[in-house]
Structure formats: structure tokens, C-alpha cells
Amino acid sequence: MAKNIAKNDSKLNDSKLNGSEQNANTQISNSVEDYLKAIWLTAQDGAASTNALAEQLNIAAPSVSAMLSKLQALEFVVYERYKGVSLTAIGKARALELLRRHRLIETFLFEHFEYSWDEVHEDAERLEHAVSPRFIERLAVFLDHPSHDPHGDPIPCPDGTLPDTPNMALAELKAGEHFVVARLLSQASDVLAYLEKLKIQPGTQLKVIDIEPLGGLVHVLIDELPQALSKELAMIVRGSIVLSA
Amino acid sequence: MAKNIAKNDSKLNDSKLNGSEQNANTQISNSVEDYLKAIWLTAQDGAASTNALAEQLNIAAPSVSAMLSKLQALEFVVYERYKGVSLTAIGKARALELLRRHRLIETFLFEHFEYSWDEVHEDAERLEHAVSPRFIERLAVFLDHPSHDPHGDPIPCPDGTLPDTPNMALAELKAGEHFVVARLLSQASDVLAYLEKLKIQPGTQLKVIDIEPLGGLVHVLIDELPQALSKELAMIVRGSIVLSA
DNA sequence: TAAGGGCATTAGATATTTCTAAAATTCAAC
DNA sequence: GTTGAATTTTAGAAATATCTAATGCCCTTA
Numbered sequence: 119m120a121k122n123i124a125k126n127d128s129k130l131n132d133s134k135l136n137g138s139e140q141n142a143n144t145q146i147s148n149s150v151e152d153y154l155k156a157i158w159l160t161a162q163d164g165a166a167s168t169n170a171l172a173e174q175l176n177i178a179a180p181s182v183s184a185m186l187s188k189l190q191a192l193e194f195v196v197y198e199r200y201k202g203v204s205l206t207a208i209g210k211a212r213a214l215e216l217l218r219r220h221r222l223i224e225t226f227l228f229e230h231f232e233y234s235w236d237e238v239h240e241d242a243e244r245l246e247h248a249v250s251p252r253f254i255e256r257l258a259v260f261l262d263h264p265s266h267d268p269h270g271d272p273i274p275c276p277d278g279t280l281p282d283t284p285n286m287a288l289a290e291l292k293a294g295e296h297f298v299v300a301r302l303l304s305q306a307s308d309v310l311a312y313l314e315k316l317k318i319q320p321g322t323q324l325k326v327i328d329i330e331p332l333g334g335l336v337h338v339l340i341d342e343l344p345q346a347l348s349k350e351l352a353m354i355v356r357g358s359i360v361l362s363a
Numbered sequence: 364m365a366k367n368i369a370k371n372d373s374k375l376n377d378s379k380l381n382g383s384e385q386n387a388n389t390q391i392s393n394s395v396e397d398y399l400k401a402i403w404l405t406a407q408d409g410a411a412s413t414n415a416l417a418e419q420l421n422i423a424a425p426s427v428s429a430m431l432s433k434l435q436a437l438e439f440v441v442y443e444r445y446k447g448v449s450l451t452a453i454g455k456a457r458a459l460e461l462l463r464r465h466r467l468i469e470t471f472l473f474e475h476f477e478y479s480w481d482e483v484h485e486d487a488e489r490l491e492h493a494v495s496p497r498f499i500e501r502l503a504v505f506l507d508h509p510s511h512d513p514h515g516d517p518i519p520c521p522d523g524t525l526p527d528t529p530n531m532a533l534a535e536l537k538a539g540e541h542f543v544v545a546r547l548l549s550q551a552s553d554v555l556a557y558l559e560k561l562k563i564q565p566g567t568q569l570k571v572i573d574i575e576p577l578g579g580l581v582h583v584l585i586d587e588l589p590q591a592l593s594k595e596l597a598m599i600v601r602g603s604i605v606l607s608a
Numbered sequence: 609t610a611a612g613g614g615c616a617t618t619a620g621a622t623a624t625t626t627c628t629a630a631a632a633t634t635c636a637a638c
Numbered sequence: 639g640t641t642g643a644a645t646t647t648t649a650g651a652a653a654t655a656t657c658t659a660a661t662g663c664c665c666t667t668a
Contacts (some may be wrong), residue, residue: 231501241495248493250486256476
């Protein structure tokens with residue numbers, strides 16, 4: 119079926135797409151959902167490359183190619199061979215809806231089922247495809263409509279907007295500044311576990327003692343204790359400057 | 364692949380099954396899980412017919428035939444062409460594990476997410492395939508290890524045993540006897556809604572006023588109010604006799 | 609501007625689960 | 639026992655999503 123689509127594709131092809139109108143509310147497969155989410159996570163509002171998606175999804179690049187043609191036919195993406203792919207309004211809405219499910223589920227597992235920070239992701243990854251709109255609505259009420267998940271990532275609202283999220287990197291601060299951590303830009307469990315050991319989590323307050331000039335090593339004070347973070351690690355710690363100590 | 368299996372099958376075929384030992388803990392598909400559960404629900408410890416399974420699963424009979432051959436090869440069932448199918452010990456364990464997931468999830472949705480009695484089933488049907496062992500373990504703790512779900516159905520224990528469940532049919536009582544409802548043997552939402560309207564639910568106490576001799580109509584007293592149930596309906600209301608009023 | 613490397617796509621195949629239509633089997637009734 | 643209806647299975651096909659191997663495209667570098 120990917121072949122047929124690809125053949126129609128060969129010259130110019132915005133004409134006569136088959137599944138035209140009904141895709142705003144159509145039931146879509148887990149795979150399609152995953153691709154849409156991956157495109158959003160990879161490119162936000164820009165264009166994602168096939169290889170980047172293949173890596174994000176852990177799927178071989180040719181499989182991604184075939185699926186992109188299918189998503190194009192479904193009008194979830196705009197895709198030009200060899201040029202990358204980006205989400206249409208409908209595709210983006212679907213991606214954000216899935217992201218909302220994912221992050222609400224993570225929040226629930228973390229707050230009520232005593233999951234550790236790095237355990238939530240893989241379970242949420244499967245549950246997000248299985249929950250109904252009713253479940254998500256009730257879950258949001260149960261959690262009292264949180265705006266951010268345990269990693270500090272914003273939870274998309276039902277209307278498709280994203281809550282504001284402090285996004286300054288710890289690595290960009292200057293000596294003497296005070297900082298409150300809002301978000302950790304990583305899903306890697308070893309990274310999260312390391313940061314947890316340093317007591318760096320959403321809500322943590324810290325002070326920058328000094329920044330090493332060459333490698334960008336960041337010296338901070340957390341709970342009166344001095345700690346050091348590499349520039350790379352300090353780049354994924356996001357938050358905002360605070361004025362008073 | 365079903366064809367290959369079927370061909371090997373033709374004469375006698377308990378020899379050289381391929382996936383022999385590892386199926387006790389192997390990851391199995393949603394479909395396979397559903398079939399195992401359906402076999403258990405249809406036949407408990409006996410043998411289920413192809414058509415009965417097809418109806419239970421809402422799948423065409425030939426599809427069921429093919430799948431049964433596959434389940435046989437996986438050693439989850441004992442299956443003889445034209446003779447019906449029954450679960451092996453491994454298959455039964457898998458079925459009960461899924462049933463445990465299903466009923467714990469139903470209990471959760473009912474007790475904490477304000478699902479109505481008849482809403483829980485369809486959501487549980489999808490979630491049961493998506494939850495991890497960790498999730499179920501935490502859920503059981505969260506719910507304080509319930510023995511029965513909102514319908515009064517027993518929740519299998521992790522070791523594969525089933526809690527005792529009062530199982531006398533309301534239709535089998537005699538005039539003057541007192542009864543406490545434990546279980547409603549139906550998943551049909553119209554049936555459940557009707558019984559809810561009559562205030563007949565697990566825990567309800569009632570008294571039998573009279574039983575109509577020909578059609579078996581049952582007259583009962585619930586909360587001082589007289590009600591009448593058909594024999595058919597009174598057959599799915601299960602529970603136990605109580606001595607004191 | 610020609611070559612080469614890297615990225616992306618086509619080609620061809622496999623696994624899984626399902627369907628409808630047609631053939632086979634079973635079993636009960638005559 | 640034979641027949642006929644009901645049940646069950648085989649045959650053949652389709653949809654979905656994935657893979658590896660081979661080819662095609664693009665763009666930088668010389």
C-alpha cells in the first residue's frame with residue numbers, strides 16, 4: 119500500500135487524496151500516533167528528517183519513509199521526498215493530544231503509584247495508546263488539572279495550547295545568580311537518576327557559584343552544598359532566575 | 364503460517380512443536396490474550412466450541428479456527444479439529460492473569476474515576492493489554508487488594524486461585540427466604556442499568572415474597588418496596604441466603 | 609563540474625490478524 | 639444407514655507495519 123501511494127506521488131500530488139475529511143476524529147493506529155508524536159518531539163513546528171525520526175522511534179529508516187507517505191495521504195503531515203516532513207494543523211493537534219495523555223499518565227504514576235522518575239516513561243508509553251477520552255478527562259480531574267508533569271514538561275491543554283514553561287538553561291547563568299529548576303530536558307533514566315542524586319529536580323532552588331571559562335563547568339550551591347555539573351548536563355536543566363535568595 | 368501448522372496437523376501432531384519451553388513468560392499479543400480469556404470465560408475448565416468463541420470475541424469463525432491452531436502450537440490450548448478447545452495449565456494461568464488485570468482495572472475505574480457500572484467494561488478491555496506487572500502490583504496495593512470487582516466477579520489472585528464467590532441464583536429461592544446479592548452475571552449494560560434502577564447490586568439485601576409457578580416470575584421486597592423480576596433476570600442475580608432479616 | 613559520502617527511497621519479503629466463499633465434517637432425525 | 643442442517647475448517651486474499659539489501663538523490667569538496 120505504501121507502494122501505491124508512492125507511485126501516485128511521483129510527479130506532483132496534492133490532488134485527490136483519499137481519506138480527505140474524516141481524519142480529524144478518525145481512530146488511528148498506535149503506530150500512526152507514535153509517528154505524529156515523534157515528529158512533534160523532533161521538530162516542534164519545523165521539519166523532521168527521516169533519519170531523526172527513525173532514531174527517535176527506534177525503527178528502520180525505510181519503514182519511516184513508507185509511513186510518511188501514508189501520513190501524507192491521511193493529511194496529518196506535509197511530506198516531500200528527500201526534504202523532510204512537518205505536521206499539518208490536524209497532525210499537530212493529534213500529536214499534542216497524545217502528548218497530553220502521556221504526560222498526565224506520567225504524573226499519575228509518579229504521584230499516586232510511587233513510580234520512580236525513570237520508571238514512568240515506559241509504562242506511559244504503552245498506556246497512552248489505550249486510554250479513552252473519558253479516562254483522560256477523569257484523570258485530569260483526579261490530578262486537579264496539572265500544568266506540568268514530573269519532569270517539568272508542559273502538559274498540553276485540551277484546546278491544544280501549551281502552558282508556559284521556564285526554559286532558561288542552567289548553563290547560561292552567571293556567577294552569583296539564583297535559579298529555580300522547572301524542567302529536565304531528558305528522558306534518559308541514567309541522567310535523571312544522576313540529577314536526582316544531586317537533588318536537582320523541578321522545584322529545586324540553587325545558586326551559581328562560578329562558571330569555568332573553558333569547558334563551561336558549572337559550580338552551584340544546593341542545600342548549602344557545593345556541586346559541579348558539566349556544561350552538557352547544565353544545558354538540560356531548565357528553569358528561571360529568582361531575585362531573592 | 365496457520366497454513367503450515369494446519370498442514371503439519373493433518374494426521375497426528377503432538378510432535379516437535381516449535382515454541383516449546385519459553386511460553387510461560389513470553390510476551391504475547393493482545394489477540395492471543397483475548398482468545399485465552401475468551402476460552403476461559405466460555406468454558407471455564409471445559410472445552411469451548413469455535414462458534415461460541417467467535418461470538419464471544421466478535422470475530423469470524425474461520426479466523427478463530429486459524430488462531431486455535433496457533434494457540435495449540437504455542438501450547439496454550441489443547442485443540443482437536445472439529446472437537447473444541449480447552450486451556451492447558453499455562454494457558455489457564457495466562458487467562459487468569461489477564462482476568463485479574465481486567466477486574467482490578469474495572470474496580471479502579473468504578474471506585475476512583477466515577478465510571479458508571481456499565482462504562483467500566485470497554486475501557487478495561489483496552490487497558491488490560493497495556494498495563495505492566497508493576498502497574499498491576501501497585502494498583503492492587505492502591506485498591507487494598509480487593510477480592511471482587513464492582514460486578515461481584517472474583518478477582519484472580521497472583522497465584523492463580525479464585526476467591527470464593529456466593530453463587531446461588533435468586534431464581535432458585537423459595538418464598539420467605541432472605542438473600543444478599545453478591546454478583547451480577549452479565550456484562551450487558553442495559554441489563555446492568557435496569558438492575559441498578561431496581562437497586563439490585565452487590566450488597567443489596569432482599570426478601571422473596573413469592574415465586575410464580577408457571578413462568579418463574581420472582582416477587583421480592585427491596586427496601587420495603589415490592590418488585591418483580593423475570594426468571595431469566597433472576598438467574599443472573601447471584602448471592603447467598605441469609606438467616607436473619 | 610565530477611566524485612564521493614551520507615541520507616533517503618524503492619524493492620522485495622515477512623509476520624500478524626483478519627475477512628469471505630467454498631468445502632469438509634459431524635451428528636441427529638428419519 | 640442416509641440425508642441434511644449446523645458447525646467447522648480450508649482456500650485465498652487483504653490490511654498493517656516492519657525488516658534488509660540495493661538503488662537513487664543531494665550536496666559538499668576538490
